Amino acid sequence: MKHLPKHLRPRWRYLAVALEAWPDAEFSRRDFQRSIWFAAQNLLGDAGSADADLSVLQFDFADGTGEAIVRVRHGHVEEARAALACIDGIHGDEVGLRVKGISGTVRACEEKYLRRGGQLSDERKVVFEDAQRTAVSRDGLFDVRTDGAFVGATELDFE
Incomplete structure (x- = not known):
């Protein structure tokens, strides 16, 4: 099967998301992904959440702080930000989310917005x-x- 030409491939945007919770909070990438899907579905409906196609590409969370990269379709960045703003808890733990920045590639998103050293x-x-x-x-x-x-x-x- 041949690849699609570049002008027919879907275009993506990558959101760098900072997570903050109490130090004893424990949840996984899967729990975070499920919370995003539920928030998008409740806010945008089935068709809107399917169009936005939010998915977690990278996830790192420990000791109450973490970072993630969330992929979203090109024209649906504002809807994705609104869905992320609706999340106040993940897997029974209270959490605060903040979009640190938006980028066109995963690499640029990591370099500009995510620190890999972690908080002390x-x-x-x-x-x-x-x-x-x-x-x-x-x-x-x-x-x-x-x-x-x-x-x-x-x-x-x-x-």
Whole structure:
């Protein structure tokens, strides 16, 4: 079977997506893909989500932060961004998504928008609500463990 000529092949755009959740959140690429499909289907309908054809090409998530590359058809970037904005949880874990940038190739998307070193996280003891607690620090922000859950905090919240 012959390949299609270049002008007949589908054109794609690649979205660099940053993921942020609590440090104990655990979900896989498959869970993220399923959340994207459900969000697109609920927002755009069956035909609209099939036209946008959102799929996760690369996925990396650990310790509450991660990055992904999501592929979308050329004319459906705004619909894809709207569908991603509808996602507030993945596999029972609360999550925040942010589109860092859009590119025409996977390589350009990786080079421009994704850092491959990862964020440095540090665990330390802090005083929060008049008690000593464990906190995970990332880029000057802290996630403090309180009674089995996490609370977001900054340096100013500590005594």
